[in-house]
Amino acid sequence: MNSLRLRFLLGATLLLLLFVILTGLALQKALDHYSEQAEYNRLQGLVFSLLAAIEVDADGRVSVAVDEIPEPRLRQFDSGLSAVIYNNEKRAVWQSDPLLINPPEINPPAPGQWIFNSSPDYQLTFGFEWELANQSLHTFALQITDSASPIASQRQAFAKQLWWWLLGIALLLLTLMLALLHWGLKPLRGVTRELEQVRTGKQQSLQKKVPREIQPLAEGINTLLGHERQQQQRYRNALDDLAHSLKTPLAVMQSQADKPESKTINEQVERMEQIIGHQLQRAATAGRQALRKPIAVRPIVQRLIHVMQKVYVEKNIQFKNAVPENIQLAIDEADLMELLGNLLDNAAKFTNDAVTIGYEKNPTQEIITIKDDGPGIEAANHKDVFKRGVRADTQHAGQGIGLTVARDIIEAYSGQLIIDETVQKGTKIKLVFQRPGAQLRSK
Numbered sequence: 001m002n003s004l005r006l007r008f009l010l011g012a013t014l015l016l017l018l019f020v021i022l023t024g025l026a027l028q029k030a031l032d033h034y035s036e037q038a039e040y041n042r043l044q045g046l047v048f049s050l051l052a053a054i055e056v057d058a059d060g061r062v063s064v065a066v067d068e069i070p071e072p073r074l075r076q077f078d079s080g081l082s083a084v085i086y087n088n089e090k091r092a093v094w095q096s097d098p099l100l101i102n103p104p105e106i107n108p109p110a111p112g113q114w115i116f117n118s119s120p121d122y123q124l125t126f127g128f129e130w131e132l133a134n135q136s137l138h139t140f141a142l143q144i145t146d147s148a149s150p151i152a153s154q155r156q157a158f159a160k161q162l163w164w165w166l167l168g169i170a171l172l173l174l175t176l177m178l179a180l181l182h183w184g185l186k187p188l189r190g191v192t193r194e195l196e197q198v199r200t201g202k203q204q205s206l207q208k209k210v211p212r213e214i215q216p217l218a219e220g221i222n223t224l225l226g227h228e229r230q231q232q233q234r235y236r237n238a239l240d241d242l243a244h245s246l247k248t249p250l251a252v253m254q255s256q257a258d259k260p261e262s263k264t265i266n267e268q269v270e271r272m273e274q275i276i277g278h279q280l281q282r283a284a285t286a287g288r289q290a291l292r293k294p295i296a297v298r299p300i301v302q303r304l305i306h307v308m309q310k311v312y313v314e315k316n317i318q319f320k321n322a323v324p325e326n327i328q329l330a331i332d333e334a335d336l337m338e339l340l341g342n343l344l345d346n347a348a349k350f351t352n353d354a355v356t357i358g359y360e361k362n363p364t365q366e367i368i369t370i371k372d373d374g375p376g377i378e379a380a381n382h383k384d385v386f387k388r389g390v391r392a393d394t395q396h397a398g399q400g401i402g403l404t405v406a407r408d409i410i411e412a413y414s415g416q417l418i419i420d421e422t423v424q425k426g427t428k429i430k431l432v433f434q435r436p437g438a439q440l441r442s443k
Contacts, residue, residue: 005185012177020170024163031162035155036118042151043124043144044114046071050083050142056130060087060138062094080148088139108141121147187211191218198225200294200330294328297368300336301357304344308355312348322358329366329433335409342406343370343429350374350427366433373426377419 046069053065062085066075073079074096084103085094092103109115109127117123125143132138187210197203205222298321305319329336340357347355351372360367407417410431420428 004188005181008181009178012181013174016170016173016177020166024166027162027166028159031155031159035151036116039118039122039146039149039151040116040124042149043116043122043146046083046144047124047126047142050144051128054085054130056132056138058133060093060132062140064094064096066096081144081146083142083144086141086143093140104143104145106141106143108139111139121145122149122152187214195221202293204229294330295333295336296325297327297329297336297359298323298325300333301340304337304340305357307341308344308348311345315348315351317348317351318354320354320356322356323368324359327359327366329368331413331433335412339406339409339431340368340370342403343431346403347372347374347427347429360430361435364435366435368431368433369420369428370431371423371426371428376423376425376427 049069049071050064053068055063055065057063064083064085071081073081074083077097081096083096084092086103086106086108087093088108090105090108095103106125109125111127111129113127115125123143123145125141127139127141129137129139190208191206191210191214194203194206194208198205205225206218210218301321301323305321308319309317331339344355344357347370351374354373356369356371358369358371360369403417410417410433414434416430416432418430418432420430
């Protein structure tokens with residue numbers, strides 16, 4: 001999981017979900033407790049009303065003036081509310097619902113004892129004693145059962161509504177957290193945009209003010225970019241100085257090469273000049289930098305075509321520039337001139353009639369192609385022609401380092417020089433450049 005946004009969002013969602021569940025359970029428990037207490041108080045009041053309406057005759061027969069009780073449900077059949085009075089023999093001696101054929105058995109509480117149950121129905125049982133006219137005491141138990149309590153139905157409706165409210169609040173909080181996350185990550189998006197500007201060469205460093213928390217990161221990036229520019233310049237200067245410092249001694253040695261006994265020296269001087277030329281080219285190669293500004297390719301191709309038409313005027317080669325006007329590459333102009341110049345020169349040497357410079361692309365690459373209609377390069381020699389000093393053809397003048405120089409240049413920009421093996425006639429060279437951000441996306 002490499003996304004900060006996804007990490008924050010997942011963490012916030014889990015915490016919010018945990019908070020909603022725990023809050024809902026706590027409120028549900030508090031609601032249950034409140035409902036049970038309210039139901040206990042309601043049934044206890046109903047018990048007192050029934051006790052006030054009870055009459056017991058001398059024979060111990062119980063009667064209740066139900067009409068005096070302020071609870072109409074006791075006078076309604078199948079209302080869910082019922083009252084039963086038991087004697088000390090656990091036998092029902094009175095019941096409010098005449099349809100109740102077999103009243104439930106009970107374990108009578110002691111006189112003055114209250115027993116409350118909330119499951120499966122709300123039920124309150126109270127034990128009491130009644131003194132008859134002959135001053136004898138009879139023990140009774142009054143049990144009230146409510147299977148359709150209005151408080152219970154209200155509690156269920158409220159609990160359901162409570163969870164819907166909590167869900168709505170959770171979604172609202174999640175939306176607010178998303179907005180807060182978007183706002184909080186805004187500086188990082190700004191840094192990302194600036195890095196893209198740096199990578200494409202539109203600016204040389206991170207310039208916008210960033211929050212204190214990522215200020216060291218921005219300063220570190222700017223320091224690294226500056227160090228990279230300085231180090232590359234030092235390398236180029238060192239190679240350039242080394243190559244030029246060898247030119248004068250070599251020139252002296254070459255001036256003595258016309259002597260007959262200097263044939264071996266002459267060969268070695270020529271070889272050393274080739275190496276120095278190659279190293280000078282490497283020193284001049286700027287390489288891929290994050291600070292490179294893209295340049296248009298088509299005008300450079302056109303300039304090289306004009307040069308090649310003058311050099312190979314006798315061959316009357318038809319050069320075709322098929323690179324679109326809007327194509328740009330993040331490469332040093334001198335490097336691109338040297339790269340295309342070497343390849344166009346090779347193509348012009350070996351072509352019969354035409355050389356075409358084209359453009360191809362795919363989601364991750366931009367490709368410049370150079371196609372000639374000459375004899376082509378045998379498949380067996382595709383790898384060897386990139387070795388320094390190796391030439392696939394010995395009939396044309398040259399030192400055999402053109403393709404090597406071209407490969408070194410494009411590899412300095414993390415690109416590839418490929419010989420297309422699908423071409424039936426001639427040779428097609430592909431210069432493959434990675435699209436901006438393609439390597440990052442592939443990871």
